Amino acid sequence: MADSFSLRNVLENFKSCLSDNKEVYIKYYISGWRELVSFMNSLGSVFSFISKDAVSKIQILENFLMGENGTHYLTVQSMVKYELDNELVDLTKRGSHPESGCRTLLRLHRALRWLQLFLESLRTSTEDSKTSVMCSEAYNASLAQHHSWIIRKAAGLAFCALPGRDAFFEVMNAGSHQEVITLLGEALPLISEVYQITEDLYAKNKLLDLP
Ligand SMILES: CCCCCCCC/C=C\CCCCCCCC(=O)N[C@@H](COP(=O)(O)O)[C@H](O)/C=C/CCCCCCCCCCCCC
Numbered sequence: 001m002a003d004s005f006s007l008r009n010v011l012e013n014f015k016s017c018l019s020d021n022k023e024v025y026i027k028y029y030i031s032g033w034r035e036l037v038s039f040m041n042s043l044g045s046v047f048s049f050i051s052k053d054a055v056s057k058i059q060i061l062e063n064f065l066m067g068e069n070g071t072h073y074l075t076v077q078s079m080v081k082y083e084l085d086n087e088l089v090d091l092t093k094r095g096s097h098p099e100s101g102c103r104t105l106l107r108l109h110r111a112l113r114w115l116q117l118f119l120e121s122l123r124t125s126t127e128d129s130k131t132s133v134m135c136s137e138a139y140n141a142s143l144a145q146h147h148s149w150i151i152r153k154a155a156g157l158a159f160c161a162l163p164g165r166d167a168f169f170e171v172m173n174a175g176s177h178q179e180v181i182t183l184l185g186e187a188l189p190l191i192s193e194v195y196q197i198t199e200d201l202y203a204k205n206k207l208l209d210l211p
Helices: 007-016 026-041 045-066 076-085 101-123 131-140 149-160 165-171 177-204
Strands: none
Touching (some): 007 177, 026 045, 045 101, 076 101, 076 177, 131 149
């Protein structure tokens, strides 16, 4: 198990994500994802195909942020404006910009919806709730529609390897079950707000179906 993971760190990152005028800082967005990936890695190698994909997307965004045009990648809003103004996004089919910031962040954004649903389900779960069922219901209601049959099957198999609810709460490293539930109650509105702001921005710019 990873020693360093704490649900509190995830919460802190998503709290830091929003600027005063409600722009989403990419730096904290990807830090939040890095924390989550470290948590997932602690669950075993069956999840490594998922974490590899997440890490490669985090890395693409980090490279933009640290690159020569990094100032345009400070927030999701500035990235969208910069990439659209400079025709750096493949809008209908993959072409000369197969790994734009906009399409890369969209993949993580869709996964954030899964996370939101899964954490809400965990928060309201009871002792006999199964993490695998909660995870797969959240997946079917979000990410699954964007994934091929083979990915859906592989994801379904991985979900069966999730630890039970008690062990899951322990790994979240945030105190007693009641404390975890309280912390989830604090984290969820932040995650939801970041999700909704990004969703509205992408919808306004017709970016929700980027190939
Ligand atoms: C607070 C602690 C409790 C929750 C802990 C959750 C930890 C989750 C950490 C990371 C989640 C993974 C994020 C996955 C991003 C997937 C992005 C994606 O959709 N990629 C696909 C499309 O990409 P392109 O081909 O268009 O570039 C790609 O095909 C996907 C490949 C891998 C499979 C993705 C399956 C996603 C399942 C999400 C549930 C993760 C379950 C983890 C359980 C703790």
